Amino acid sequence: MGYAAARGGLDAITAAEQLVRTLRLAAPSDWLDGDQIVERLRLAVDRVMGEGGIWDEQLAAMALRQAEGDLIEAAHLLRSYRSTLPRLAYSEPVEADDLTVLRRIVPAFRNPPGPQLLGRTSDYTGRLLELIDDDRAREEADKLTAARRERVRAAAGSAPAGTRDERRPQRLMTLLRDMDLLVDRRRDDDPEPFDITRVPARPGAPRSARLATMARAETGALVNLWYRNILGPDGYLHEITLGEVRHGWLPVPVVHPHTGHPVEVGRVRVTEVEAIEDLDGLEEDRTRFDVGYGLCFGHNERKAIAMANLDIACDRDAGRSALEQSVLLTTDGLDAAGFLEHLKLPHYVTFRSMVERKMAVRAARPALQEEPS
Amino acid sequence: MTTVSHDLAAAIVAARLDPNESQVVFRRLLDALARPGRMVWLPADVARRVPPALVPILALCDLEVTCCVAGDHPTGVDWAEVVAVATGARRGEAHEAAWVVVLSSSSPHDVAQLRRGTALAPEQGTRLVHACRQLHVGDGEQPWSSDDPLEAHVTIELRGPGVPDRRRITVAGIKADVFEALSQVNESFPAGVDTWLVADSGALIGLPRTTQITVTAQTRRGAH
Amino acid sequence: MTLADVLPEASPTPSGGVPTSLPPLLDEHAKREIRRTILTAVAVPGYQVPFGSREMPVARGWGSGGLQVTLAVVGSGDTVKVIDQGDDAGVNAVNLRRLITASTGANESTVPEESTIIQSRHRIPEDELRSDHIVVLQVPVPEPLRGVERDQRELARMHAEADYAKMWVSLYEDKVRNGVITQTTGYPCLVDGRYVIATTPIPRWDIPRLHQAPFLTLFGAGREKRIYAVPPHTDVEPLTFTDVPFEVERTPGATCATCGSDRSFLVEVPAATGSRWVCSDSDWCRRRQKAQGHD
Numbered sequence: 001m002g003y004a005a006a007r008g009g010l011d012a013i014t015a016a017e018q019l020v021r022t023l024r025l026a027a028p029s030d031w032l033d034g035d036q037i038v039e040r041l042r043l044a045v046d047r048v049m050g051e052g053g054i055w056d057e058q059l060a061a062m063a064l065r066q067a068e069g070d071l072i073e074a075a076h077l078l079r080s081y082r083s084t085l086p087r088l089a090y091s092e093p094v095e096a097d098d099l100t101v102l103r104r105i106v107p108a109f110r111n112p113p114g115p116q117l118l119g120r121t122s123d124y125t126g127r128l129l130e131l132i133d134d135d136r137a138r139e140e141a142d143k144l145t146a147a148r149r150e151r152v153r154a155a156a157g158s159a160p161a162g163t164r165d166e167r168r169p170q171r172l173m174t175l176l177r178d179m180d181l182l183v184d185r186r187r188d189d190d191p192e193p194f195d196i197t198r199v200p201a202r203p204g205a206p207r208s209a210r211l212a213t214m215a216r217a218e219t220g221a222l223v224n225l226w227y228r229n230i231l232g233p234d235g236y237l238h239e240i241t242l243g244e245v246r247h248g249w250l251p252v253p254v255v256h257p258h259t260g261h262p263v264e265v266g267r268v269r270v271t272e273v274e275a276i277e278d279l280d281g282l283e284e285d286r287t288r289f290d291v292g293y294g295l296c297f298g299h300n301e302r303k304a305i306a307m308a309n310l311d312i313a314c315d316r317d318a319g320r321s322a323l324e325q326s327v328l329l330t331t332d333g334l335d336a337a338g339f340l341e342h343l344k345l346p347h348y349v350t351f352r353s354m355v356e357r358k359m360a361v362r363a364a365r366p367a368l369q370e371e372p373s
Numbered sequence: 374m375t376t377v378s379h380d381l382a383a384a385i386v387a388a389r390l391d392p393n394e395s396q397v398v399f400r401r402l403l404d405a406l407a408r409p410g411r412m413v414w415l416p417a418d419v420a421r422r423v424p425p426a427l428v429p430i431l432a433l434c435d436l437e438v439t440c441c442v443a444g445d446h447p448t449g450v451d452w453a454e455v456v457a458v459a460t461g462a463r464r465g466e467a468h469e470a471a472w473v474v475v476l477s478s479s480s481p482h483d484v485a486q487l488r489r490g491t492a493l494a495p496e497q498g499t500r501l502v503h504a505c506r507q508l509h510v511g512d513g514e515q516p517w518s519s520d521d522p523l524e525a526h527v528t529i530e531l532r533g534p535g536v537p538d539r540r541r542i543t544v545a546g547i548k549a550d551v552f553e554a555l556s557q558v559n560e561s562f563p564a565g566v567d568t569w570l571v572a573d574s575g576a577l578i579g580l581p582r583t584t585q586i587t588v589t590a591q592t593r594r595g596a597h
Numbered sequence: 598m599t600l601a602d603v604l605p606e607a608s609p610t611p612s613g614g615v616p617t618s619l620p621p622l623l624d625e626h627a628k629r630e631i632r633r634t635i636l637t638a639v640a641v642p643g644y645q646v647p648f649g650s651r652e653m654p655v656a657r658g659w660g661s662g663g664l665q666v667t668l669a670v671v672g673s674g675d676t677v678k679v680i681d682q683g684d685d686a687g688v689n690a691v692n693l694r695r696l697i698t699a700s701t702g703a704n705e706s707t708v709p710e711e712s713t714i715i716q717s718r719h720r721i722p723e724d725e726l727r728s729d730h731i732v733v734l735q736v737p738v739p740e741p742l743r744g745v746e747r748d749q750r751e752l753a754r755m756h757a758e759a760d761y762a763k764m765w766v767s768l769y770e771d772k773v774r775n776g777v778i779t780q781t782t783g784y785p786c787l788v789d790g791r792y793v794i795a796t797t798p799i800p801r802w803d804i805p806r807l808h809q810a811p812f813l814t815l816f817g818a819g820r821e822k823r824i825y826a827v828p829p830h831t832d833v834e835p836l837t838f839t840d841v842p843f844e845v846e847r848t849p850g851a852t853c854a855t856c857g858s859d860r861s862f863l864v865e866v867p868a869a870t871g872s873r874w875v876c877s878d879s880d881w882c883r884r885r886q887k888a889q890g891h892d
Contacts, residue, residue, distance in 0.1 A: 080652045198649035349800055352877075356847070403670070406640060433633055435629050
């Protein structure tokens with residue numbers, strides 16, 4: 001089977017497609033259910049939803065399975081699916097305080113208002129590879145699953161753990177604001193958020209464009225952009241101090257077409273970060289702090305933290321450097337990976353043209369060819 | 374009033390274009406804009422359901438654009454409302470809407486007020502669809518429709534991208550000073566206004582902002 | 598399910614069109630948005646119009662922009678030719694063509710005369726094209742000034758103010774340093790005396806085809822989210838100096854090993870015994886060869 005000047009092109013493609021599909025499906029091991037992926041590879045599912053820009057765990061699981069674990073491919077499958085869907089409505093803005101936390105930490109204070117809920121995190125577990133054979137692992141998993149099912153059944157009908165207040169703790173920012181430690185950048189107007197799926201964002205775009213771009217950006221791209229700007233030659237950023245790191249549920253309200261009232265049509269699980277930035281610039285209010293914000297689908301703390309730091313950095317940078325352009329234009333996983341891999345496409349027309357110019361340059365200055373290098 | 378709402382409902386149904394119709398209309402509009410002065414025809418089955426000048430926005434507009442429907446139409450239907458419901462387009466004033474349809478007549482002032490966009494954002498220039506009574510290619514010496522053989526008409530000469538050398542068209546129902554106003558607006562290229570002229574017959578001519586328009590002849594009503 | 602399961606047998610299609618076998622790849626609002634963008638592009642020739650580029654079943658950089666333009670333009674009555682490097686049978690061209698025909702019901706052909714829409718990566722077909730042809734070029738990087746300016750805001754200003762000084766300086770320096778202008782494909786051209794465009798990586802050979810063409814050329818850049826256009830009968834002039842003639846790719850003495858042509862764009866087939874040359878436009882070559890067989 002050939003390639004570029006690949007004759008029998010349609011046969012080649014359909015054969016390749018059959019090959020990929022067959023090998024993907026026909027393996028000696030058991031079929032991988034969507035539920036298994038959602039339950040046992042939840043962080044991959046969350047990451048794919050975040051980069052695909054669709055909240056749907058089952059769809060993300062299917063995409064991951066079809067992509068054979070390639071996260072960017074899976075995000076691509078979700079996004080191209082999204083292109084076929086009509087936009088039916090716009091949700092109403094949600095108060096971030098309506099977030100019901102599953103996990104919440106405040107590194108900046110020992111005893112912030114509201115609880116520190118360590119929650120489900122591997123941050124403090126030892127990174128020790130658990131070498132346990134499959135049969136024993138399965139046995140233990142079955143036992144624990146049964147026990148959990150029993151607990152849930154027994155708890156049915158009684159009040160959920162934690163009070164309502166504990167699950168919606170007051171923000172640290174509120175405290176800092178009361179202590180007059182924050183620059184106040186809140187606005188009275190209500191501008192329409194920038195829709196990056198309708199208008200490509202370019203430097204100079206409003207903050208909502210930046211946040212939306214980062215919310216869908218590839219996790220590694222944001223982490224790397226953050227890291228090289230802290231330590232690398234670019235060096236625009238300070239590390240922030242984390243104010244809030246939250247993982248929890250946000251409601252999605254849509255105005256009912258008949259009653260005109262907002263109705264909660266579902267909820268999404270998000271990671272939210274508020275980051276405290278020390279202001280030390282000449283033109284800045286050095287007696288106060290400022291805040292960066294990050295929010296993305298699913299449980300993805302490193303992405304939301306990078307996002308929050310980059311958010312405040314772009315704001316402080318105010319277009320002086322290329323930072324905002326980097327954020328807006330180089331962090332999308334599909335754009336970057338697609339363009340990189342397009343190099344595999346045939347380029348023989350271009351190459352022929354390049355060779356011709358090389359010959360032309362030689363013809364234009366034959367004497368220079370004898371010069372020592 | 375049940376009679377009115379029935380008319381409105383029927384008009385809304387008539388005004389909804391299916392995907393195939395939208396695509397065909399788009400191709401005609403594209404052709405007209407790419408070849409200014411060359412006559413193109415809106416598909417007859419669509420152009421007979423609604424005032425022909427509305428067809429472009431019915432095919433192209435949706436909830437992400439603002440539209441303005443100006444002027445009255447003899448049918449008495451509230452076409453602005455029909456367009457809003459049939460397409461979901463948001464209603465705007467003529468000086469701010471992205472798409473403006475003139476169903477009857479306009480003045481140079483109306484044209485001068487239209488949004489032109491800027492050199493940094495020429496895409497914000499308004500698209501104007503202007504109804505007219507008749508459209509003819511050339512100098513207008515052909516026989517006119519028996520309706521009103523002595524109708525006032527204007528002949529304009531067109532040059533620019535899409536026009537090999539030059540073309541002339543003759544328009545009945547739009548005054549010369551409106552074309553002059555359009556010319557002036559488009560001097561601020563790349564900002565500007567792109568126009569389609571749509572005759573009652575469904576004939577269509579495109580005038581992108583790049584087209585240089587010169588009025589070469591005009592006759593008043595009753596003159597030969 | 599793969600596309601293979603839903604596609605009809607690959608065979609010449611009647612003018613009535615094949616039945617639609619894939620659901621539409623774009624929703625109706627997306628098509629309307631792309632259509633509005635195309636109209637703006639035609640109204641401001643050479644200006645890169647931003648649009649809400651949707652993700653497609655092909656990756657960014659692989660023709661997602663060209664595909665969106667074609668999907669917005671095409672109807673079931675159209676016949677689509679899709680080529681890559683001039684070749685209809687290139688795997689990516691085949692992939693794009695079947696996505697288009699299966700999701701829209703359009704017909705397909707390899708012959709420009711039978712086609713109405715020609716989507717192409719990096720070539721314009723050798724055949725004379727008609728006024729009813731629409732050529733859709735796939736664009737990897739739509740910004741012609743990319744080599745001389747990196748800041749997006751400054752690039753926008755340069756185009757808005759027709760300030761192409763940096764480009765001219767760069768071409769001048771190129772000529773001085775190398776003795777010739779070394780731009781390979783995608784040569785920068787001035788459209789209607791106003792905007793400089795990236796002519797995608799079409800070879801210099803194809804540049805003269807854009808000038809005062811009878812057909813409309815649309816340029817789709819999906820990753821960069823821009824569409825631009827050259828209307829028919831519009832000036833497209835390669836940037837060069839009055840005393841530096843614009844040079845197309847030519848290798849003296851080279852002729853196509855298959856059809857004998859020396860007046861088409863040829864690509865090299867390296868071999869141990871010495872290079873051969875063949876037409877990059879494979880269908881043009883095939884027809885020429887066929888015609889010669891009947892002599």
